[in-house]
Amino acid sequence: MANRQAVCACDACALRFANVLDGRFKLIPRDARALPGFRLSEEEWGAFSLPINLAFFFHSTPAGKVIALYPSPAGAMESLLPVTAWEGLVAENPVLASMESDVEALLVNRVNGARQYFLAPMDACYELAGLIRMHWRGLAGGEAVWAEIGGFFAKLEANHA
Numbered sequence: 443m444a445n446r447q448a449v450c451a452c453d454a455c456a457l458r459f460a461n462v463l464d465g466r467f468k469l470i471p472r473d474a475r476a477l478p479g480f481r482l483s484e485e486e487w488g489a490f491s492l493p494i495n496l497a498f499f500f501h502s503t504p505a506g507k508v509i510a511l512y513p514s515p516a517g518a519m520e521s522l523l524p525v526t527a528w529e530g531l532v533a534e535n536p537v538l539a540s541m542e543s544d545v546e547a548l549l550v551n552r553v554n555g556a557r558q559y560f561l562a563p564m565d566a567c568y569e570l571a572g573l574i575r576m577h578w579r580g581l582a583g584g585e586a587v588w589a590e591i592g593g594f595f596a597k598l599e600a601n602h603a
């Protein structure tokens with residue numbers, strides 16, 4: 443947890459660490475949960491001042507706070523998130539209270555007019571960040587990266603629990 447690192451994907455480790463929840467390791471959930479009725483106004487989104495209409499928010503136990511990350515050509519970047527903005531989101535969207543610390547994130551996709559919200563496993567969020575880092579070209583990203591992002595969300599939408 444301290445390094446925000448996914449360590450292993452095998453069943454043996456999943457069983458071994460299943461009861462070590464408050465130790466150094468946590469299990470990452472397998473499924474994303476779509477949040478169709480999620481409430482987030484233009485003003486609230488704007489207040490986060492992110493350079494791209496994609497982000498994930500998670501509660502970090504080691505940091506003792508909610509952290510916002512957005513994908514960039516250089517990988518996942520950390521944004522300074524006003525705590526009050528997060529509290530407002532939770533008040534409007536009580537489902538956020540069920541988000542698991544460290545291993546689950548609120549994943550927001552507002553690219554090209556999309557309004558998709560998920561409680562997503564942390565490894566899926568980093569998969570998205572990796573796709574963007576790998577496929578981003580030039581200043582605007584290029585067609586390939588936006589196709590990859592579209593494919594990622596289509597897959598997440600199809601597989602969610």
Ligand SMILES: [Zn+2]
Pocket residue numbers: 450451452453454455456
């Ligand atoms: Zn393993």
